[in-house]
Amino acid sequence: MTKHLLSVDDLAGRDGIQRILDLSGSFLEVTQRDMPKVPALRAKTIVSLFYEDSTRTRLSFETAAKRLSADTMTFSVGTSSVKKGESLLDTVQTIEAMGIDAIVVRHGASGAPHQVAQWSNASVINAGDGRHEHPTQALLDAFTLRRHRGPSLDGLNMVIVGDIRNSRVARSDIKIFAALGVNLTLVGPPTLMPSSLEGWPVTMTSDLDSALNETDVVYLLRIQQERIGDALFPSLREYTSRWGLTADRANRLKPDALVMHPGPMNRGIEIADEVADSPRSLVTEQVANGVAVRMAVLYDLLGTGGPVV
Amino acid sequence: MTCLAPEALLSNEIVIVGGTIIDSTTTGTRADVLVRNGLVVEVSPSIAVPSGAQVLDAEGCVVSPGLVDIQVHFREPGREESETIETGSRAAALGGCTAVICMPNTDPPLDDATVVQAVIARGRSVGLVDLHPSGCITIGRKGEQLAPMGELYDLGVRIFTDDGDCVADARVMRRAFEYASALRGAVIAQHAEDPALVHGGHMHEGEWSSRLGIPGRPAAAEITIVARDLELARLTGGRYHVLHLSTAGAADLVRAAKQQGLRVTAECTPQHITLTDAACANYESTFKMNPPLRGEPDRAGVFAALVDGTIDAIATDHAPHAPETKAVPFEQAPPGMLGVETSLAVAMTQLVVPGHLTLQQLLARMSWQPATIAGLGSQQGRPVAVGEPANLCVIDPTTQWERHANESASKSRNDPWEGEKLTGRVRHTVLRGAATVINGVAQR
Amino acid sequence: MTTAPPPLGASQPNPTLQNAGAVQPGVGHEFVSDATENLGGVVVLRSRVFDASALRRSITRIGHEIVERNYGAHEVVLVGLYSRGVELAQRLASSIQQVEGVLPQLGMLDVAFFRDDIGLRAVSPSGPTEVPDVTDKIVVLVDDVLFTGRTIRAALDAMQDLGRPRAVQLAVLVDRGHRELPIRADYVGKNLPTSLAEDVRVRLGEVDGGEDGVELWGPKEGLA
Numbered sequence: 007m008t009k010h011l012l013s014v015d016d017l018a019g020r021d022g023i024q025r026i027l028d029l030s031g032s033f034l035e036v037t038q039r040d041m042p043k044v045p046a047l048r049a050k051t052i053v054s055l056f057y058e059d060s061t062r063t064r065l066s067f068e069t070a071a072k073r074l075s076a077d078t079m080t081f082s083v084g085t086s087s088v089k090k091g092e093s094l095l096d097t098v099q100t101i102e103a104m105g106i107d108a109i110v111v112r113h114g115a116s117g118a119p120h121q122v123a124q125w126s127n128a129s130v131i132n133a134g135d136g137r138h139e140h141p142t143q144a145l146l147d148a149f150t151l152r153r154h155r156g157p158s159l160d161g162l163n164m165v166i167v168g169d170i171r172n173s174r175v176a177r178s179d180i181k182i183f184a185a186l187g188v189n190l191t192l193v194g195p196p197t198l199m200p201s202s203l204e205g206w207p208v209t210m211t212s213d214l215d216s217a218l219n220e221t222d223v224v225y226l227l228r229i230q231q232e233r234i235g236d237a238l239f240p241s242l243r244e245y246t247s248r249w250g251l252t253a254d255r256a257n258r259l260k261p262d263a264l265v266m267h268p269g270p271m272n273r274g275i276e277i278a279d280e281v282a283d284s285p286r287s288l289v290t291e292q293v294a295n296g297v298a299v300r301m302a303v304l305y306d307l308l309g310t311g312g313p314v315v
Numbered sequence: 316m317t318c319l320a321p322e323a324l325l326s327n328e329i330v331i332v333g334g335t336i337i338d339s340t341t342t343g344t345r346a347d348v349l350v351r352n353g354l355v356v357e358v359s360p361s362i363a364v365p366s367g368a369q370v371l372d373a374e375g376c377v378v379s380p381g382l383v384d385i386q387v388h389f390r391e392p393g394r395e396e397s398e399t400i401e402t403g404s405r406a407a408a409l410g411g412c413t414a415v416i417c418m419p420n421t422d423p424p425l426d427d428a429t430v431v432q433a434v435i436a437r438g439r440s441v442g443l444v445d446l447h448p449s450g451c452i453t454i455g456r457k458g459e460q461l462a463p464m465g466e467l468y469d470l471g472v473r474i475f476t477d478d479g480d481c482v483a484d485a486r487v488m489r490r491a492f493e494y495a496s497a498l499r500g501a502v503i504a505q506h507a508e509d510p511a512l513v514h515g516g517h518m519h520e521g522e523w524s525s526r527l528g529i530p531g532r533p534a535a536a537e538i539t540i541v542a543r544d545l546e547l548a549r550l551t552g553g554r555y556h557v558l559h560l561s562t563a564g565a566a567d568l569v570r571a572a573k574q575q576g577l578r579v580t581a582e583c584t585p586q587h588i589t590l591t592d593a594a595c596a597n598y599e600s601t602f603k604m605n606p607p608l609r610g611e612p613d614r615a616g617v618f619a620a621l622v623d624g625t626i627d628a629i630a631t632d633h634a635p636h637a638p639e640t641k642a643v644p645f646e647q648a649p650p651g652m653l654g655v656e657t658s659l660a661v662a663m664t665q666l667v668v669p670g671h672l673t674l675q676q677l678l679a680r681m682s683w684q685p686a687t688i689a690g691l692g693s694q695q696g697r698p699v700a701v702g703e704p705a706n707l708c709v710i711d712p713t714t715q716w717e718r719h720a721n722e723s724a725s726k727s728r729n730d731p732w733e734g735e736k737l738t739g740r741v742r743h744t745v746l747r748g749a750a751t752v753i754n755g756v757a758q759r
Numbered sequence: 760m761t762t763a764p765p766p767l768g769a770s771q772p773n774p775t776l777q778n779a780g781a782v783q784p785g786v787g788h789e790f791v792s793d794a795t796e797n798l799g800g801v802v803v804l805r806s807r808v809f810d811a812s813a814l815r816r817s818i819t820r821i822g823h824e825i826v827e828r829n830y831g832a833h834e835v836v837l838v839g840l841y842s843r844g845v846e847l848a849q850r851l852a853s854s855i856q857q858v859e860g861v862l863p864q865l866g867m868l869d870v871a872f873f874r875d876d877i878g879l880r881a882v883s884p885s886g887p888t889e890v891p892d893v894t895d896k897i898v899v900l901v902d903d904v905l906f907t908g909r910t911i912r913a914a915l916d917a918m919q920d921l922g923r924p925r926a927v928q929l930a931v932l933v934d935r936g937h938r939e940l941p942i943r944a945d946y947v948g949k950n951l952p953t954s955l956a957e958d959v960r961v962r963l964g965e966v967d968g969g970e971d972g973v974e975l976w977g978p979k980e981g982l983a
Contacts, residue, residue, distance in 0.1 A: 029883070031887075044873060044917075045916065093639065094643060095639070095643070115645065115647055116528040116529050117598025117644055118644040120597060136646065137528030137529070138527060139528070177526075201525055201531055206525075309882065
């Protein structure tokens with residue numbers, strides 16, 4: 007990997023992705039021990055800099071860091087000088103002055119981690135930036151799917167349903183699954199599709215039912231209720247009837263087809279209760295694998311042969 | 316309008332020696348130029364230098380009318396940490412300008428005679444460039460109530476615009492056209508982006524906005540406003556100017572409108588004919604501006620429209636922003652780039668060096684045509700001839716140099732041409748008979 | 760050049776040698792190694808330490824010593840360190856089974872995340888750690904070559920997180936000296952004095968392919 011993980015692009019293609027997924031396997035084994043902790047990143051300091059509330063992602067990263075014996079610090083908007091109007095640049099310089107090795111950044115603006123990377127000597131890990139990317143989510147999705155359909159995902163058919171245009175999860179997942187040989191179809195209302203698919207290795211349709219016939223994996227994105235006000239679709243009821251994975255639709259899936267969701271789910275909207283809790287659903291496992299995958303990312307960035315100082 | 320020069324600039328004699336004149340009447344005449352008391356007094360192949368006269372070496376250089384940049388933001392009053400009339404004027408002089416039109420989105424905005432008078436006075440006291448304010452179309456640039464256009468007109472304002480914001484309400488725009496038609500030589504200039512369509516957007520909507528996850532500003536936002544405004548110009552007989560035109564579609568509309576005889580002019584920026592939205596790939600906020608850098612088809616369309624004469628002028632939209640305001644995530648950064656210091660060099664590199672335009676054709680688009688649009692045709696962009704105002708620019712057309720923003724006279728550093736290798740550079744600038752720039756160095 | 764048998768593995772912790780043996784000449788032949796940094800570019804085979812049968816006999820002897828010292832194999836857990844230690848532990852277990860009629864419990868341990876040179880070089884895990892309950896057991900760590908002792912230090916730390924054995928012992932095939940930590944092996948196949956410029960290469964058929972053997976390689980005289 008490069009010094010930073012800002013985008014799935016930084017994983018250097020299929021081989022690099024596979025390497026992190028293999029490493030994640032080793033760390034999954036570590037997390038299952040009675041003593042789920044190794045001293046690999048002792049004396050490293052990792053800061054989580056979260057400009058958006060995301061307790062799940064932040065805890066997942068911090069757990070990963072602690073299980074690698076790194077020291078962790080949290081800089082969250084609610085409790086810091088950020089609230090007092092300190093700029094991102096000033097915040098980064100302040101954190102940097104403390105002598106740290108990695109910054110985990112979550113920000114509402116696309117590209118914010120790119121800027122942090124320019125301003126900091128530490129490794130920067132993108133924990134979700136605006137509508138851009140969420141590379142560790144993609145890694146844990148790929149890791150989870152690989153445990154069920156792997157090691158090779160070549161030729162699998164995946165349907166990603168929902169608000170692709172505004173989804174950082176979709177952008178990262180499309181890159182990672184395409185790199186791993188998965189055939190991708192994007193489904194949703196045309197108002198929630200990207201304005202350009204130039205350079206995206208995907209096909210697109212608005213007809214969920216036809217897309218589901220041949221699919222091995224259905225990946226559902228969280229639907230944001232605010233989008234209704236923005237004239238992007240008429241109502242949640244209409245969304246569910248056309249693009250929700252209802253129990254009916256799930257029953258027509260191939261018997262071994264799997265269902266994924268990055269969480270938190272809107273039960274009864276993009277995913278029916280019965281489907282979310284069915285054996286097809288990998289949702290709980292996705293969350294569980296998050297720590298191991300983030301350990302692999304932290305270890306790979308900080309633990310494997312950086313420049314000797 | 317009357318712009319009395321400070322006494323200090325009037326005294327000396329200047330001889331510009333060894334250059335070749337290019338202006339609206341000649342594509343190249345070898346001649347020395349003698350300037351006295353603000354006027355050109357002699358143009359001939361060899362002039363004996365009078366004692367006490369200042370000599371400006373123009374060997375191998377082009378002597379042309381000074382450049383006229385009809386869209387700059389000098390931020391004063393209100394944003395003096397980004398630029399002042401003094402620093403902006405100095406940058407303009409270094410860029411070869413002898414006149415600029417300041418946009419009205421200051422704080423307070425130029426919707427009031429007092430503020431406009433203050434800006435004019437400040438421009439005169441700095442005295443590095445003839446600074447002409449534009450005036451707001453509507454009070455507070457809110458797009459609702461007409462600004463006192465007549466009062467501002469009487470102070471010399473000719474270009475009316477809410478630049479930075481589009482006059483979105485068609486009824487208000489119609490009234491502005493109608494009202495301004497009583498003001499001879501006034502022009503309604505539009506920042507053509509429909510606010511409803513660009514709402515929440517930060518870059519051109521297309522391949523790169525989709526990849527980067529940045530909400531887009533579609534080309535259609537510009538095209539629909541230009542189409543509407545052209546119909547309003549037709550309806551009212553009003554004079555219309557498209558600021559920083561950025562789409563092939565709008566260029567086509569302007570081309571057709573001109574053929575139909577509508578009173579329409581247009582300008583584009585050096586950046587819109589050179590750069591595309593791919594420049595935003597690293598979330599570099601320097602490359603954020605409104606209207607945004609477009610995709611390649613639009614860039615090429617605007618470039619072609621500039622070459623074929625559909626677009627009348629190059630203006631820079633010189634938009635300084637203090638470094639700390641740009642050192643934020645792309646979506647939070649203010650839009651705008653520097654330009655007034657580099658526009659000639661960038662335009663020569665893009666247009667003249669590859670042979671798309673002759674230097675005379677380029678100077679038409681950077682001097683006498685914009686001067687005419689802004690109502691400055693009697694003072695600016697004049698031929699280099701006896702009796703004309705000595706607003707001149709001496710250009711070294713072959714020198715190659717690399718742009719470094721830290722050498723800029725501007726207070727800001729949001730320069731899209733950082734590190735760019737450019738051909739052609741302004742050597743001297745003469746404003747009403749006094750040198751403001753000699754050998755690339757501002758004299759004040 | 761002779762034909763090229765599968766590569767010999769390099770002894771820890773000399774990672775630059777991992778791929779150095781891609782071509783395996785006979786004694787006296789020379790080739791230019793990738794590991795020019797340490798070896799001056801040209802390494803030659805100095806001596807064959809063990810052939811297949813000597814290696815087998817050595818394992819058998821170590822098995823006997825383990826049984827003898829621990830009064831049988833009932834409480835012994837053989838924990839192999841990746842990668843060749845895992846294979847050696849299995850061979851030791853079968854050997855002990857033949858003597859005692861009891862197959863000792865086996866474990867495998869990956870010490871990568873416990874190493875002290877993480878960040879100085881690429882340290883990647885070699886396989887899953889699987890160790891049975893070691894509480895009150897006698898753990899015998901098994902590795903191929905004992906060199907600086909740093910791998911064993913890491914293994915002791917890793918063991919500590921896995922339980923509290925009654926005792927931890929160490930069995931190695933080759934002790935080549937140059938300890939950097941106060942660590943000593945309890946069972947040694949062969950004490951082999953070496954220079955730092957030399958490289959002990961252990962080959963186990965199951966891991967590396969080809970015939971079992973241990974060889975000592977070093978720089979060609981005069982070139983080192």
